[in-house]
Amino acid sequence: xxxxxxxxxxxxxxxxxxxxxxDASKVVELSDRFIDIINExxxxxxxxxxxxxxxxxRLEPIWAHVAQNLARVSSIRVGKLDCTVHSNTxxxxxxxMYPTIMFIKGTDIHFTFQGDRNTEDIINFALRxxxxxxxxxxxxxxxxELRNKKQVFFLYVGPSDSTxxxxxxxxxxxxxxxPLSFFYSxxxxxxxxxxxxxxxxxxxxxxxxxxxxxxxxxxxxxxPDDIQSNLTQWVNTERFETFMKVTSSNIEDFLSTNxxxxxxxxxxxxxxxxxSHMIHFRSMIHNIIKVxxxxxxKHFQFGWIGSPDLANRIAxxxxxxxxxxxxxxxTNHHHIPQDEPVxxxxxxxxxxxxxxxxxxxxxxxxxxxxxxxxxxxxDTTSSLSDMWRGNPVLMTVLLIVPSMFLLLILYxxxxxxxxxxxxxxxxxxxxxxxxxxxxxxx
Numbered sequence: 001x002x003x004x005x006x007x008x009x010x011x012x013x014x015x016x017x018x019x020x021x022x023d024a025s026k027v028v029e030l031s032d033r034f035i036d037i038i039n040e041x042x043x044x045x046x047x048x049x050x051x052x053x054x055x056x057x058r059l060e061p062i063w064a065h066v067a068q069n070l071a072r073v074s075s076i077r078v079g080k081l082d083c084t085v086h087s088n089t090x091x092x093x094x095x096x097m098y099p100t101i102m103f104i105k106g107t108d109i110h111f112t113f114q115g116d117r118n119t120e121d122i123i124n125f126a127l128r129x130x131x132x133x134x135x136x137x138x139x140x141x142x143x144x145e146l147r148n149k150k151q152v153f154f155l156y157v158g159p160s161d162s163t164x165x166x167x168x169x170x171x172x173x174x175x176x177x178x179p180l181s182f183f184y185s186x187x188x189x190x191x192x193x194x195x196x197x198x199x200x201x202x203x204x205x206x207x208x209x210x211x212x213x214x215x216x217x218x219x220x221x222x223x224p225d226d227i228q229s230n231l232t233q234w235v236n237t238e239r240f241e242t243f244m245k246v247t248s249s250n251i252e253d254f255l256s257t258n259x260x261x262x263x264x265x266x267x268x269x270x271x272x273x274x275x276s277h278m279i280h281f282r283s284m285i286h287n288i289i290k291v292x293x294x295x296x297x298k299h300f301q302f303g304w305i306g307s308p309d310l311a312n313r314i315a316x317x318x319x320x321x322x323x324x325x326x327x328x329x330x331t332n333h334h335h336i337p338q339d340e341p342v343x344x345x346x347x348x349x350x351x352x353x354x355x356x357x358x359x360x361x362x363x364x365x366x367x368x369x370x371x372x373x374x375x376x377x378x379d380t381t382s383s384l385s386d387m388w389r390g391n392p393v394l395m396t397v398l399l400i401v402p403s404m405f406l407l408l409i410l411y412x413x414x415x416x417x418x419x420x421x422x423x424x425x426x427x428x429x430x431x432x433x434x435x436x437x438x439x440x441x442x
Contacts, residue, residue, distance in 0.1 A: 026067040028079035032086045044104045045070065045126045047080040048090055053098040055117075065119045066126075076103075076126050103129045103179075111179045116249050124151070128182060133174040136160070137186045143195070146184070147207065152241055153182040155212075157189050158202020166202050166217075169227040173235050180253075181239040204231070206238040209290075213238070237301075242293070243286045246303040248310055255329040259301040260356060262289075265323040268306035281322040281341065288349055299357060300326075309382070316365065316378045324349065326356055334365045 030046065038044075047063055049056035067078035083090035083098065093102060093110065101113035103126055111129040115121045134156070137143065146153060156170045167185075174183035186192065189201060196205065196212045204215040215234055237257045246254060246263060254261055264285040266278035274282070282304050289302040296302075305311050311325055312318055314334055319325070324344065326335040337344060337352050344352075355361040365371055 026071050026078060027063060028077060030079045030081040030086070030089075032089045034079075034081065034086075034089060035092065038104065038107055042105070043074075043076045043130050045076055045078045045122075046102050046104060048083050048093070048095045048098065048100040048102065049080055050084050050098045051082065052084075056099045059099050059117055062117060062119050062122070066122050069119065069123055070126060074127060074130065076130055101125075105130070113179070114249075114253075115180075116247055124182075125179060129179050133178045134171055134183045134185050137184050137191065140191045143186075143191050146182075147195075147210070150210070151182065152206065152208040152239060153184060154235060154238075155192075155205045155207065156183075156185040156202065157192065157205065158187070160185050160187055164202060165227050166204070169231050170204055172228050173231045176232065177235055177239065181235070206235075208238075209242050240301065242289055242297070242302060244303045246305050246310075247307070251310070254301055254303065255327075257301055258330050259299055261327040261329055262296075262300050262302045262353065263311065263325045263327065264304040265308060265311040265319055265321060265325055266304060266306055267308050267321050272306070274306065277342075278322045281344075284344075284346060285324065285349065288346060288353075292350065296353060300353065312382065313375075313379060314365075316371075316375055324352075326353070332365055332367050333363045335361050335363065338362070 045066070047056075047059065049059075063078070063080065070076045070078055081089060083095060093104070095102075099117075101117070101122065103109075103111040103113070109129075111125075113122060113125050115125065137155075154170075154174070156167060158164070158167065160167060162168055162171070170183070170185075177183070192205075192212070196214070199214060200217075203217065205212045206215070207213075215231070237259065240254070240257070244250075244254075246261070251261075262285065264282045266274050266282050268274055285302065285304070289296055289300070305325075308319065308321060311323065314327055315325060315336065319336075320341065323341045324337055328334065335352075335356050337348070339348060352361065
């Protein structure tokens with residue numbers, strides 16, 4: 001038999017034909033029978049997709065890189081499953097949108113990825129959820145290796161005794177936030193004595209911006225529920241970098257911090273590049289939180305948006321670029337400086353933030369019925385406008401042509417009634433005239 005023919009039609013079958021390996025990467029194509037081979041020893045990172053989904057198509061090359069990288073550093077297998085063909089399996093795992101990225105280990109451990117769909121974030125997610133909630137550090141060099149990665153992580157320092165309230169609370173919080181951040185424990189405090197000032201043990205640190213920041217233990221009581229509640233709130237606000245990129249995918253996470261979101265609005269091109277004058281504006285906003293961290297960090301989360309459309313939907317108007325927008329995450333009110341953003345200085349921005357905190361700055365938006373209705377109107381008109389700019393010919397076919405047919409139908413109905421009325425009037429007049437004529441003749 002022709003060898004070339006065999007290679008062209010014969011897929012690589014695994015587990016007796018249950019799975020096939022993608023040609024372009026180490027991504028495994030799954031079927032409905034995937035459920036039959038799940039076991040506690042195997043870990044899977046799966047993309048549930050539909051062939052017609054544009055977002056799924058954009059994720060394909062990223063997914064291939066994820067599979068290749070995870071194959072080198074872990075035993076996690078990467079697969080994908082077509083929900084238009086294998087709908088039963090998708091329903092079993094509660095898939096409601098495409099693409100859905102899920103980590104699956106055994107029949108009970110399922111984690112759904114909620115972050116930005118880039119290679120680094122997806123890999124970090126898979127590595128976090130594949131292990132225990134809290135990873136133990138046993139070597140001094142491990143601290144340096146973690147610091148070199150320049151990732152946000154949490155560190156418990158002290159005896160790993162489950163009966164101790166702080167460690168028990170830390171472990172519970174780590175299990176809750178495991179898909180979102182890394183958590184470590186360290187029994188030998190000498191491993192970090194060169195990085196932090198000596199403190200009473202046990203304690204908890206967060207590492208970001210190349211520095212360790214300690215959890216304020218004075219804020220908690222002695223009751224275990226108080227410890228866990230305060231740790232949860234602290235971890236939820238500290239798991240972000242000081243100045244992060246805000247997107248439509250992660251903005252809900254930022255809103256959960258109940259802080260003011262200070263957003264520098266710029267515009268990225270298709271290559272993720274930002275014009276130089278916008279970079280200068282973004283750097284100025286970033287510098288403010290670096291210089292005034294003690295003043296603003298507790299109540300303000302700083303970041304930047306590279307998509308003006310997202311900022312416009314928040315402000316319900318078209319903002320000039322670059323721009324500054326502050327969003328109240330608890331009330332959905334927002335603040336915009338009165339001065340032109342391009343003329344803002346370091347001092348002017350700090351004064352603006354101070355006026356927001358003391359509630360003297362003008363307030364816009366909110367959650368009133370009128371605001372919600374106007375937001376719906378703005379979102380609709382903005383979407384139609386974007387569609388028109390993107391493909392005017394298609395929009396003409398979809399909107400203008402049907403509208404013309406509708407107007408023609410309405411015109412025909414209205415004109416038909418008018419013509420009918422005229423004919424009736426002419427008949428009546430003709431009958432009366434004819435009668436008069438005969439009467440006169442007689």
